[in-house]
Each structure stands twice: as C-alpha cells, then as structure tokens.
Amino acid sequence: MIQHLDTDGVPTLLAPTGGPMRAGLTFRVGTADETLHRAGITHLLEHLALAPLGLADYHFNGATAPVFTTFHMQGSEQDIKGFLTAVCASLSDLPTGRLEIEKEILRTEWSSRGGTPLDDIPLWRHGARNFGLSSYPEWGLARLTADDLREWAARWFTRENAVLWITGDRVPAGLRLGLPAGTRQSVPAASTALPHTPAYFVHGSRAVVLDAVVRRRTAAGVFADVLERELFRALRQDAGLSYTTTTGYDPRGDGYATLRALADALAEKQDAVLGGFVDVLAKLRVGRIEQADLDAVVAKREDVLGTAEVDAARLPSYAFNLLTGQPNLTIDEHRAELKTVTVADLHEVAEEVCASALLMVPDGTRADWAGFTAAPTHSEAVLPGTTYHERDGDGRLIVGPDGISLVSGSGPLTVRWADCAAMLAWPDGARQLVCVDAIVLHIEPTLFDMHPRTMATIDAAVPADRQVPMPARDPERIPQPRAVREARAHLARPKRAWWEVPLMVLSGVAALGVGGLTLLLTLGMFITPTGADEQWLWGVIVVGWLLTVTLALPIVLLRRARRR
Template sequence: MIQHLDVDGVPTLLAPTGGPMHAGLTFRVGTADETLARSGITHLIEHLALAPLGLADYHINGMTAPAYTMFHTQGSEADIAAFLTAVCAHLQDLPLARLEVEKEILRTEWSSRGTAAIDDIPLWRHGARDFGLTSYPEWGLGALTADDLREWAARWFTRENAVLWIAGDRVPAGLRLGLPAGVRQPVPVASSALPQTPAYFVSGSRAVVLDSVVRRSTAANIFSGVLERELYRSLRQDAGLSYTTTTGYEPRGDGYASLRALADALSEKQDAVLGGFIDVLAKMRVGRIEQADLDATVAKREDFLGIAEVDAARLPSYALNVLTGQPNSTIDEHRAELKTVSLTDLHEVAEEMMASALLMVPGGHRADWAGFVAAPTHSADTVDGTTYRAKQGAGGLRVGTDGVTYLNPSGPLTVRYDSCSAMLAWPDGARQLIGADAIVLHIEPTMLELPPGTIQAIDAGVPSDRHVTMPARTPDQIPQPKPIAHQEEPAGRSWWEIPVMVLSGLGTLLMGGFCLLLTIGMFAADSEPDDKWFWGVIAVGWLLTVILALPIVLLNRRRR
C-alpha cells in the first residue's frame, strides 16, 4: 500500500520494501520544456546539484528526461537523508564555481554517447521543439549564464513542482527539503512535424522501427506486449530474420503514450524484415490477434502485480502520475482492469497505432507501397526576396524580409525567422538555420555570390535569443569553390599532338590518293596475269595508308 505524506510542503509517497531503502526526488521539468537554442539547461542544473557530493559511499544518480528530472539514491536512512537534503540545498544555491567544468563534462557526455536506432525519431515526429529536442545536441550550454540557471531553478525546482518517493518503512530522520515555493507546471503540449500519417522516413540504421502515439490505457499497455509476441514469432522464431524484436510503451504525462516496436536486420535481410514487419502490423490492424497472446500478456502483468515489492517498484511511475495529474490505480484496480481487456480493445489500439504511425526504414528502402507517405524532407513553400546564385552547381539562396530559402534542385529548404528554433553561427560567417519543423538550411558564404551585409541581415532577422555561437573552424573545414581547369591547356594533352595529327592526315591523303589512282588505272587497263607484281605494290601502298592514319585515330581517342 502506497501512503501519501507531506515533507516540508513536498508531496511524499511511501511504500514498504524488503530490500535496502531507496528514494527519489522527481521534478516536473525536462528537455521538452526547453528551447533548442538554450537546450541543456535542465541537465546542467542536475549535474551542478550533484557535483559537490563527489564520490559517495552509497548509490546516487540523477537523470533528465523529456518531461521530468529525478535525483535517486539508495543506502542507509542517514545516507538518504543527507543526499536529498544536500541536493535541495544545492538547487537553492547552485555551486556555480563548477559551471564551466560541468559544461565540458556534458559536452563530453554527448560526444561519447552511442547512437541508437530510435535517436532520430523524436525530431521527425515533433520537429526541433518540445519532445523533439532529445534528438539534438545540447547547443545552449555555451551561452548559459549564472543568472539563466538561477532563474530556471527558481521556476522549476520548487516544492509544489516536486514529488518525493521513498521505498522504506518511514521518512528518514533529519531529512530537510529546503525548496522554494512555486507552482505545479503542466506537461508541454506535444507538437507535430508530420503533415500526414501514417508516414515513413529513411535512416542509416539497419533496424525497422515503428513509433506511434496512442491514448494512455491498460489496453494499450497490453497491446504492446501482444505486438512483441507476434513480432518475435513471425520475424525470429518462424522466419529467422531478426535477432531483436521488442516493443515499448511509455506514458508521456499528457494522457497519451508512445508505443514503439523494433526489429533488427542483417543488410542482406532488410527487404524481408521490412516486409515481414509491415505484414505483422497489417495483421494486427485488421484484428487478427490471438487470444493466447492476450492471455499470456495479461498473465505476465498479473505476475508482476503479485510480487511482494510491487508497490515499491511502482513508486517512480506513481510519482510521475502525481506530478502530471494522471490517475493512479490501486493493485486491485489494476487487476480488475486487466481482466476487462478484450480482443476488440486491442483491435482499437491497433487502428489507433496505425493512424499515427511513423515508420523508420533502412537506407535504400521505401514504404509507400504499404500505404505510408514519405515524411517531408523539403519545404512546401519559399520566401519572397532576392536570389543569390551558388558559385558552382545549381541552386542558390533567396533572402527575404521574413525568412530564407535555399533553392535546391531536389526541393526548397525554407526557414522563416519567426519559426526558427536555433541559428548556429560560426565566426567565418557560416550559418545554419533550424526550423521548428526540423528543416535545416546551411549557408556557406564562400560558396555563394552574396553581397556585403547579407549575413548581417539574416542575423538581424533571427531573434537574438535563438542565436548559438559555434567555435571557430580551421581553414580546411571551410568549403571553397573548386578551381576551374584552363581550357587552353587541358590536363593530359601535349603540344606535339596537333602537329603529328596534321602530318598524319597529309601523309594519309597523299598515299591514299596515289593508291586510288593506281587501282583505277589497273582496272581500266584490264591488266594481264604478268602484272601481279604491280598489284602487290598497290596492296603495300594501301597498307601504308592505314598505318599513316593510325596516329589520327589514336590521338583523337586520347583527347576525348
């Protein structure tokens, strides 16, 4: 049974555990509350709050997710009290002496993290904002100041915007949560960069991944397990195409949940895996769902609800529901809900999943044949303004009063100033504008015929709080137009070729003409058999004519 308490004005949840005491302090703030140009501020505050604790003799950790930030610890009652008390104190008075050190640590953390198959999905679905920001580097770190951090902490890290949860039999003695007063912050509204669904995009990953948004429900949670069983049976057990087939169901905090499915593939098996994956989705969509899979998934959930530590295990998700205003059920209510889930309910979830589906397919593949539309990679419109040509190749840059368009042969890329999420600015003048819809427009002044003041005009158009200063590039990192070869002296040609070809032509003409006259004369004179030696002379002459013509043929082919 989970108890609801209050510690220093912070809602507190307490559940018994048979193991070591552990606890967490969860705040309703995450990366989805930031902007791209100032991304990383929540993560930086999390690091600063933990930095003075150094190497603790007990487990401590922190994490920043899209909708929440959590500080977690496991240890003795005294250790837990000391940890949570210190974290709250540091949030009130950030150890800013470590500001630059922690910025560098975060940059290193980002650069060293591996790439996962699903990393790009948020930006394709949401764009360069709210829940899509997890796909981008923390570009805002460099410009963040001490005042920025204090203001952010005062707004988000408050007692009204926090929930404390403890797996143990009591609140640790001496625990003090010295947090300022504030207000409970709502979950940000999720945006969409997809004009139409179901949609697909092409990735360099070898995996096939489905991402969808469904209403949060017990049926949707169960459907996730049923889908995983079907993918495993079809793609691994029966066809032997995939090693990993997995699904995930993650509530977002706004009444909806992300439902994902993944199947990996060898390069030579990608066609078969993509086809098999889509076949499974189509099967679920038309309601061909096995009762045995439903029963097995429900039984697995019931087994979890029957363990002695179930309430302690539910504490983190329970706390997040309290923070986001989502309902929490008792164990008995969970069991009752599981028993009501039917195949009809799962069929409805399958239809909802497909209606919002975003499919990631391996490179060189498509999914339009299965009813998925290609997610946009270019803009639907262009700005009005002056067009400046590229120094080489097709295309050019059109600069208007309300935005910029790069005119690509494959399609325009447009970012309007009022919907620009961030503009990366290099000291050499290069600019990269990232639209809220995740369209990226890169400007290299060295590759365009831009008049003076063009870059300054673009800088003035983008709001100043969206400028991100980038480190200087080395000269070899700045692209330059390729030099144009001189037509007068083509590579690989020598001065003597023309004279040789002229002499060869004259010799061929003279020898060929002489042989032609002799041949005509012999036929006209109706030659006798004794004149065979004369025919031999003519044959040798024609052979010399061919030899004299060879330089023209060979040199002409070489010049081509």
C-alpha cells in the first residue's frame, strides 16, 4: 500500500520493498515547457544540480522528460538523506561556476547519442514547440546565463511543484528538503503541425512506426498490448517479415496518452512490412479483435498487480499522476477496471488510433493508398515582399514585412516572423529559420543576388532572444555560386615556374625542326628508290624520329603535371 506523507511541504509517497531503498524527487517541468531558442535549459539545470555530488559510493542520476524532471538514487538511508539534501541545496543555490563545463558536457552527450526511429516523430506531430521540442538539439545552451537558470529554478523547482517518492518503510530520519515556495504548474497544451490525420511521412529508417493520440484510460493501455500481439503474430510469426514488433503507451499528463507501435524491416521487405502493418490496423479498426488476446493481456496485467513489489514499482508513475492532477487507482481499483474492459472498448480505442494516426514509412514507400495523407513538407502560402533571385538556379527568396518565403521547384517554404521559433545564425551570414510548424528555411546569402542590407533586415525582423549563434564554419563548407567556384579553381591551379614556358618553346621549335626534316627524308625514301649503298639512311630516319619524341617530351610532361 502506498502511504501519503509530507516532507517540508513536499508531498511524499512511501511504499514497502524487499530490496534496497530507492528514492526520487520529481518536478513537473520538462522539455515541453521550454521554447526552441532556449531548448536545453531544464537539462542543463539538472546537470548543475547533480554536479557537486561528484563521485559517490551509491548510484544516482537525473532525467529530463517532456513533462517532468527527476533526481533518483539507490542506497542506504543515510545515502538517500545526503543525496536529497545536496540536490535541494544545489537547486536553491546553483553552482553556476560549472556552467560552461556542464554546457560542454551536454554538447558532447548530444553529439554522441545514437538516434532511434522514434526521435523525429514529435516534431512531425507537434512542430517546433511544447511536445515537439524533444526532437530538436539543445540549441539554447550557448546563450543561457546564470540568471536565466536561477529564474527557471525559482519558477519550476519548488516544493509545491515536486513530489518525493521512497521505497522503504520510512522517510530517512532528519531529511530536510530546502526548496523555495512556488505553485504547481499545469501541463502545457499540445500543439499540432498536422492539418489532417491520419497522416504519414517518409523517413530513412528501415522501420514502420505508428504514433497516435488517445484518451488516457485502462482500455487504451490494454489495446497497446493487444496490438503488439497482433503485429508479432502477423509480421514475425506468420510472415517472417520483422524481427522487432513492439508497442508503447505513455500518458502525457493532460488526460491523453501517446500510443506507439514499431515493426522493423529488411530493405527488400519494406513494402511487405508496411502492407502487413496497415492490414493489422485495418483489422482492429473494423472490430476484428480476438477475445483470447484480450483475456491474455488482462491475465498478464493481473499477474503483475499480484506481485509483492507492485506498489514500489509504480511509485514513479504514481508521482507523475499526482504532479499532473491525474487520478491514482488502488490495486483493487486497477483490477476492477481491467475486468470491465471489453472487445467493444478495444474497438473504440482502435478507431481513435486510426483517426489520429501518424505513420512513419521507409524511404521509397508511400501510405496514401491506405488512406493516409502526406504530412506537409512545404508551406501553402508565399508572402509578398522584395524578391531576390538565385544566382545559379530558378529559386527566389522573398523578404517581406510579415515574413520570408523561399520558392523553388520542390515547393515554397514560408516562415512568418511572428511564428519563428528560432533562427540559427552563422558568422559568415548564413541563417536557418525554424517555424513553429517545423518548416525549416535555410538561407545562404552567397547563393542569392541580394542587397547587402538584406541579411540585416532579416536579423532585425526576428526577435533577438530567438536568435541562436552558431560556431564558425570551415570556409570550404560555405556554398558558393558557380562563377566563384570556377574562379577559385582557376586561382588554385599551380603557377608555372619562370623556366617552363621558355623550355616548352625551345622544345617545341626543336621538335618541329627535327621532326620536319625527318618527315621529308621519310617521304623521300618512299618516293625515290634507293640503292643498297643508301640503306644507312633508314637508320638516320629512326634516329630522327627518336630525337623528335625526346625533344617533345618536356611539353607532354609539363602539361600533364599541370592537369594534376
């Protein structure tokens, strides 16, 4: 049974365990509460709070998710007391002396992390804001200051916005949580970048992934497990097309949950996997759901609810519900809800899934044949303004009072100044504007016939706090128009030494002279018959041609060296 206590004004949850004591201090703040131009502030603050702990004899860590941040550890009662005390002390008085060091650590962490097929899905559904920000790099790190972090901590890392959970029979004696007062923060409203659903987009990963938004309820969690069984049976067991077929169900904290499913594929089997995946969804959408699958999932969940450690295991999710204002059920209430789930309930969830579905399909495939609409990759509108033409192509850059448009053969890209989530700025003048709908417009001023003040106009139109400075690029990586590339290539050619031209002239004159005389002699030998005593002239001719080739050799060698 989970006990509700209070520790220095922080709601505290306690559940018995037969193993070592574990504890977590969870706050209702995450990446979804940030903005793109300040992305990374919560993660940076989490690192700073843990930095003073250094090396310890117990395991501890922190995690930043879309709507919560948690500090957790496993150890003795005294270890947990020391850990929580130190974290709260750091949050109240941030060790900003390590600010630049921790920024570098986070940049290294980002550059070395491996991507997954799921990483890009949030931005396709939500755009460059709230729940979509988990798809983007932490671009805000460079400009974050100590004052920015102190303000963020004062708003979000407070005792009213926190929950402490502990697996054990008591709260460590003498534990004090020195957190400032504040208010409980609500979960941000989820945005959408999809004009229509069901939708799909193409991705380079060799997997088919489903992302759907459903009402949070027991039937939806059960449906996720039933869907996994169906995918396994259809794509792995029966057809042998996939190795991994998995699903996930993650509450968002706003009364809804994200339901995802994945099936991997060999390059030559991608069409077949996509077809089989869509067939499974269609089968469930029309209500062809096996009672045996429902019974098996419910039985498995009931087994989990019957384990001795069930309350300790569900403490993190229990704390999440408490922070987000979602109901927490007792074990008996969980069992009762599971028993009420019917095939009709699962059919209803399947219809929700298919109506809100976003499908990620591999390169070279499409899903419009199955009723999915292609997610937008271009803008609908082109804004009025001053037009600048591309130097080597047909593209047009239009800069106006309301925003900027880039028009090319593939379609227009438009970012309104008011909807610019962030603008990346390179010292060489390149700019990349990211719209809240996830449209990205990249400008290389070297490629357009632009007025010198155009880039200054763009910079002035985007609020200064949304501009993200980027490191200088290697000059060789800056794209240039064709004329500049050709001029650089010409200048890059090696210059001739002073003696090369005279040598080539002398070599050419000598080769022509000797070659000409040898040619006349050769013709004469064929035209006028010669006696036996004149056969030595053939030897002269051979020597003449050999000498001609030798004299011409410097010209050939010098020209070949110049080409290289």
